[in-house]
């Protein structure tokens with residue numbers, strides 16, 4: 001039995017989406033967006049969208065939930081446009097995860113609307129001390145994490161009028177991600193930039209260390 005809240009993180013859905021991506025990759029190795037007709041270059045930008053919308057009542061009906069004719073592959077950004085236009089009021093939550101320097105924040109900047117709710121650790125650090133981005137004083141850690149948890153609680157309760165919320169973080173461990181996804185009813189977006197690219201963007205040795213630590217934890 002599926003619950004709507006966790007459907008898009010279920011193993012069955014992820015496997016189904018993979019299958020559709022495989023079947024719909026053209027001779028140039030590209031998946032074409034069913035909304036705008038342009039190629040979708042990054043796999044994490046591909047959203048499987050149900051044409052007949054999934055609801056609590058039909059989420060266990062395979063003819064709706066797992067019917068290839070009912071699922072379009074479209075850009076994340078096109079998906080937002082579609083829902084912005086057709087939905088009644090519905091709130092969507094995304095966990096944007098990946099290595100340090102993978103481009104998570106950049107991806108959110110490119111996709112989020114001005115009135116979306118964004119939880120970004122770097123920004124939270126900057127909000128409590130002057131050099132938060134370069135320097136994260138250990139003594140403030142509990143306060144910054146407290147701020148994050150407070151926002152996560154608000155997202156969990158769907159407090160406020162935002163349409164989309166993005167939680168940006170490394171979350172290298174699948175168990176931790178799954179728990180957060182389930183709690184928030186979120187979809188995961190994995191910014192799966194290669195380690196070599198992340199390392200080339202690192203500003204100093206500390207950051208190279210964080211990247212190495214991430215990939216070690218991620219592949220464990």
Ligand SMILES: [Zn+2]
Nearest residue numbers: 033036075078
């Ligand atoms: Zn598109």
Ligand SMILES: [Zn+2]
Nearest residue numbers: 048049050079
């Ligand atoms: Zn959709």
